[in-house]
Amino acid sequence: MNAIQNALQSAGPQAAQIEQLWWLTLAVCAIAFVPTLGALLWSLWRAPRATEATPADTAIVSQPERRTRSVVVSAVVISGIGLAFLLLASVRTDHALAQLPLEDALNIQVTGHQWWWDIRYDDPDPSKIFSTANEIYIPVGRPVVITLLSDDVIHSLWVPNLHGKKDLIPGQTATMQIRADKAGTYRGQCAEFCGLQHAFMAFTVTALPAADFDAWRAAQLEPAAQPTDEKAKRGEQLFTSGSCMMCHAIQGTTANARMAPNLTHVASRRTLAAGTVANTPQNLAAWITDPQKIKPGVNMPAHHLPGGDLDALVTYLGTLK
Amino acid sequence: MSARGLTCIVAASMLALLPAACDRELRKLSKPQSGGPVPAIGDKPVGMQPGQPGPGLQETSSARTYDGQNAYELNQGKRLFRWYNCGGCHAQGGGGMGPPLMDDKWIYGHEPDQIYDTIMNGRPNGMPAFRGRIPQEEVWQLVGYVRSMSGQASPAAAPGRSDGISASPAEARRTRENPRTTGPEPPVKTP
Numbered sequence: 324m325n326a327i328q329n330a331l332q333s334a335g336p337q338a339a340q341i342e343q344l345w346w347l348t349l350a351v352c353a354i355a356f357v358p359t360l361g362a363l364l365w366s367l368w369r370a371p372r373a374t375e376a377t378p379a380d381t382a383i384v385s386q387p388e389r390r391t392r393s394v395v396v397s398a399v400v401i402s403g404i405g406l407a408f409l410l411l412a413s414v415r416t417d418h419a420l421a422q423l424p425l426e427d428a429l430n431i432q433v434t435g436h437q438w439w440w441d442i443r444y445d446d447p448d449p450s451k452i453f454s455t456a457n458e459i460y461i462p463v464g465r466p467v468v469i470t471l472l473s474d475d476v477i478h479s480l481w482v483p484n485l486h487g488k489k490d491l492i493p494g495q496t497a498t499m500q501i502r503a504d505k506a507g508t509y510r511g512q513c514a515e516f517c518g519l520q521h522a523f524m525a526f527t528v529t530a531l532p533a534a535d536f537d538a539w540r541a542a543q544l545e546p547a548a549q550p551t552d553e554k555a556k557r558g559e560q561l562f563t564s565g566s567c568m569m570c571h572a573i574q575g576t577t578a579n580a581r582m583a584p585n586l587t588h589v590a591s592r593r594t595l596a597a598g599t600v601a602n603t604p605q606n607l608a609a610w611i612t613d614p615q616k617i618k619p620g621v622n623m624p625a626h627h628l629p630g631g632d633l634d635a636l637v638t639y640l641g642t643l644k
Numbered sequence: 645m646s647a648r649g650l651t652c653i654v655a656a657s658m659l660a661l662l663p664a665a666c667d668r669e670l671r672k673l674s675k676p677q678s679g680g681p682v683p684a685i686g687d688k689p690v691g692m693q694p695g696q697p698g699p700g701l702q703e704t705s706s707a708r709t710y711d712g713q714n715a716y717e718l719n720q721g722k723r724l725f726r727w728y729n730c731g732g733c734h735a736q737g738g739g740g741m742g743p744p745l746m747d748d749k750w751i752y753g754h755e756p757d758q759i760y761d762t763i764m765n766g767r768p769n770g771m772p773a774f775r776g777r778i779p780q781e782e783v784w785q786l787v788g789y790v791r792s793m794s795g796q797a798s799p800a801a802a803p804g805r806s807d808g809i810s811a812s813p814a815e816a817r818r819t820r821e822n823p824r825t826t827g828p829e830p831p832v833k834t835p
Contacts, residue, residue: 475807493807519671566777569728582727615673622723624779625675 326527328510330483334530335503337420337486344416351405420487423500428466431459435471435478435491435513437622438520439584439597444540445470453543453574456584457597459528462536463506471497479515482528488514503530510598519620525598546575547587547643558639561632566624573643583623590643596621608637668801671716675709675781710756710784712791715801721789722803722815724782733770736810737793742770746793746812748821751828754796759787768828795820 430445473491513524568578733742766773795818802815
């Protein structure tokens with residue numbers, strides 16, 4: 324997957340503000356750091372090099388050491404000015420981040436779970452609300468308001484190319500405003516330690532041109548495709564009559580639980596298990612058989628199915644484009 | 645015995661307890677495919693039962709993975725109790741449409757195997773059968789948690805807090821009820 328994750332390649336106004344502040348901080352710190360190191364190296368270079376034959380240096384007795392007060396005071400004043408400047412710049416950046424115009428904003432609700440992201444696209448029309456997991460799609464140039472919730476512990480949403488971090492705290496609602504001005508796929512990551520698989524709690528944000536986004540959204544709103552061949556039909560029957568539907572949902576079937584990722588269009592996703600493995604039939608079969616091998620600690624239980632059943636289930640899930 | 649000898653014995657016995665403490669927190673993530681005997685549960689027909697067991701996924705795993713003194717297993721049981729909406733009928737243990745689970749009264753028995761049977765096969769007058777719906781290992785976790793609700797699990801292993809607001813103290817602080825099996829109530833005669 325060639326998604327970038329880099330705070331220094333901003334793809335929107337929010338990340339651009341933060342990137343600017345980052346370069347400014349680097350420059351101001353360099354103003355203090357470079358001369359300090361230079362002075363250190365210079366003093367090392369001019370230090371007296373004595374041998375056994377060198378007579379003892381008694382100059383300190385006859386002429387007192389030069390006073391350092393003026394040097395110390397000017398260094399403190401310069402550092403103080405630098406820090407005050409950074410404080411002002413940081414406040415200004417915070418202010419600018421809150422100024423993103425939000426007319427015609429898209430509303431998305433992201434709920435953190437151990438260890439995946441539940442993504443719900445809100446709409447005033449209830450029939451246009453749908454859920455997906457781990458892959459966020461947004462239109463280019465349109466502001467997006469992300470509502471952040473958590474189901475279990477504290478998580479943190481971070482897409483460095485679009486914005487800074489924001490925590491998802493159980494029992495609290497936070498929001499984040501982003502806008503992507505460049506189309507592309509940006510990688511995000513949970514940035515607050517949330518348990519055993521914190522490192523494998525990734526997601527992507529894909530910014531699409533408006534027309535492509537509308538097409539994607541329309542496709543997501545469709546219920547799952549009805550299986551046509553016998554094998555896929557058997558797979559659907561297994562899914563809805565067994566334990567899968569106790570946690571997962573597939574729109575258009577009786578599976579309606581919301582404890583685990585919505586699988587209505589699972590075959591259109593790039594990865595499985597929140598960016599852990601590529602979405603291939605082999606990986607899916609391995610995931611269903613023993614998820615603990617791929618992502619130890621995950622809440623998905625193992626299912627040691629007879630070969631034919633596993634094949635049917637994987638075939639059915641593969642039809643859910 | 646000298647004071648020194650006594651100290652040695654106390655220290656040695658405390659050291660011997662250490663491995664047990666480790667087991668308590670151990671996360672057994674991969675369950676064995678087969679192992680200890682699973683209680684025989686047949687296709688017992690029970691009357692007046694909502695929801696039939698799923699023909700579902702024929703699982704090949706057949707291990708009895710019950711561990712009522714393991715903190716992780718009990719905690720997973722608590723999570724699953726919420727996920728599978730057990731609270732819809734049993735509330736947080738106080739009971740509602742279904743019988744309470746935090747008192748000393750057990751209609752069909754308090755032994756782990758009996759609770760396993762209750763969840764897997766269902767019981768008359770409302771308890772659905774979850775066979776084929778919930779994987780065995782998760783049912784064993786639920787069994788452990790259900791027992792902890794009336795203080796049957798060690799306070800050192802039972803969940804110490806709830807994720808949401810709860811009127812009752814956490815399972816670790818419940819007083820241990822003295823379980824007794826009452827059997828089902830006789831059917832009400834309609835005049």
